[in-house]
Amino acid sequence: MKEQASPLVPLLAALPVCACMTILGLPALGNSNATAFRALFFAACMVWIVPLALLQRALWRRDVSWRITAPLLLAASYAMSVVNSLLGQRLEIGLGLATGYHWNELVRGLDGCWLPMIAFCAIHAVAVYYLSLQRAQLRLAQALAHARDTELRALRLQVNPHFLFNSLNAVSALVSAGAGRDANRMLASVADFLRATLAHDGRHEHALAEELALTDAYLDIEKARLGERLQLNMKAGPDLLDAAVPYLVLQPLAENAIRHGIAPLSAPGRLDIRVERAGAGLLIEVVNDGMRPDGATAADGSGSGNGSGIGLANVAERLRHLYGDAQSIEAGWRADGRFQVRLTLPLRRVAGATATTHRADPVTPAARIAA
Amino acid sequence: MSRPIRVAIVDDEPLARLVLRTRLAQRAGIELVAEYADGDSAAGGLAALRPDLVFVDIDMPGKTGLEVLAGLPRAARPMAILLTAHDGFALQAFALAAIDYLLKPVDDERFEEALERARRAFPYRCADVATPAATPATEWTRTFTVRIGNRIVLVDAADVERIEADGDYATLHAQGKTYLVRERLQALALRLDPALFQRVHRSSIVRLDRVVELRSLTNRDALLRLRDGTLLRASRTYMPALTQALAQRQPFIQPNSPSVI
Secondary structure (H helix, E strand, C coil): CCCCCCCHHHHHHHHHHHHHHHHHHHHHHHCHHHHHHHHHHHHHHHHHHHHHHHHHHHHHHCCCCHHHHHHHHHHHHHHHHHHHHHHHHHHHHHHCCCCCCCHHHCCCCCHHHHHHHHHHHHHHHHHHHHHHHHHHHHHHHHHHHHHHHHHHHHHHHCCCHHHHHHHHHHHHHHHHCCCHHHHHHHHHHHHHHHHHHHCCCCCCEEEHHHHHHHHHHHHHHHHHHHHHHEEEEEEECCCCCCEEEECCCCHHHHHHHHHHHHCCCCCCEEEEEEEEEECCEEEEEEEECCCCCCCCCCCCCCCCCCCCCHHHHHHHHHHHHHHHHHCEEEEEECCCCCEEEEEEEECCECCCCHHHEEECCCCCHHHHHHC | CCCCEEEEEECCCHHHHHHHHHHHHCCCCEEEEEEECCHHHHHHHHHHHCCCEEEEECCCCCCCHHHHHHHCCHHHCCEEEEEECCCCCHHHHHHCCCCEEEECCCCHHHHHHHHHHHHHHHHHHCCCCCCCCCCCCCCCCCEEEEEECCEEEEEEHHHEEEEEEECCEEEEEECCEEEEECCCHHHHHHHCCCCCEEEEECCEEEEHHHEEEEEECCCCCEEEEECCCEEEEECHHHHHHHHHHHHHHHHHHCCCCCCCC
């Protein structure tokens, strides 16, 4: 806990001690002699506090254990109190109250001086300890946030590469088959998807509209690959396009649905993506056809079946990091034999989004007439 | 018959020039007159040769494609189709009255569409070519003929909400049903009234009055939400036309406008 506290700290620690000494000295105000003694002790104590504080800091800096520090400070402050007492006797002589030094009385009545200095040392120690503890906690919190950030980044990057290689393979296959037109179409779609991901500025969240567009660009590629075998339906409720969602939250789910659900089917399969408002939250639902593995129960989302994979675990992990308990994700086979992933997030708008959305409300006269 | 369209290519990459050369070679009525590998030689060459149409890459060493075009006097400026791998130039491209703006890699449909735009603009841009006697396609398609098995079904264009490309065919979405049309999306786009329908993406055409939300994206594309919740991507190369068409629809849907009903 060796934090260097500011030089203000001993000053502030001395304040309550000064206040106590001043209050205790108030009844003596009428008596000029008593006031003089009090003033002397007060001034002397203030002066001693400086070397005392320096000594205390020096001991901390050297990491001296409290077993040595405590007796050392007690001894030092005791010695200072004795000097104070000596100064008091000198004042007595000066005021004509005594004729000489009483060496036998030198260590008597030291409490008025020693106790305030002990109190100062204690307050100083506690204050410095408290401050350094606070700073350490702040640093720990920063370190944790940083670690979380790094982890989130890593999780995000995990999503991309296999898709890229899949697409390159598909293009290569199209070229070999002499389907130049389809190969070109596919390449244009891949470029679209790459542009969408490259436009991202590195934040963990972006607008739902961006995520949907990115997912759609990805689905274009899959459509080119699977053709008739992939049927898509992507819908959203009104006024949600500005909602903040984690970057690449939907695309891996769509990829999962195709890779594990629709691609292994021999018949065409449908993928439904639906985004709705659910109370104060945002509900994202991805439902796909697929072959339910034997023995999978209706609520099986463990990832053991062919309906889920690394993408789902990745998304769940990131949601937990970003929203803690304010999110939920559930995955499993429905009674109708389709695989469903439902996730809810807190519904928030992305910052500064309103200016970019132009919306014709369906209940305005405009839309009524158009209908 | 009018003379062929004289075309020049400006691109610093040999492969990119090869693609354009190959694609242009298959077309009738197109004559490739020059190729330039950098902006500086293109600037001089284009001014001297005065082609009708030029394919210009934007990112080149030396002068960029936009600088080459901006450097030519307005009267001597050929019709331009701009190409780039990066985005962000669309607005400048339209400021220079480019015919089209293509993102590399370009698929065949999109390339044909750009060329078609140039062909249509050609008679008006060149004073020495007589304007065609009859402008084609003023009659917009009102019904689609769809073959379902042995049956032929007519789908009213007014019922069609959107059209989606499906390989070399197109799928009509009308009143919750889908119909496969044996025609390319690009061919359909030319036959539909632009006041009602707009091409928004290489793979989709949308009926304008179905659009209830338009959300611009950071990459200059946009996401459209239709009345039934369906989401559609609008590509940035179609955005200027789309926003213009939507803005022009505005008077129609003002409640107290006389043109309503």
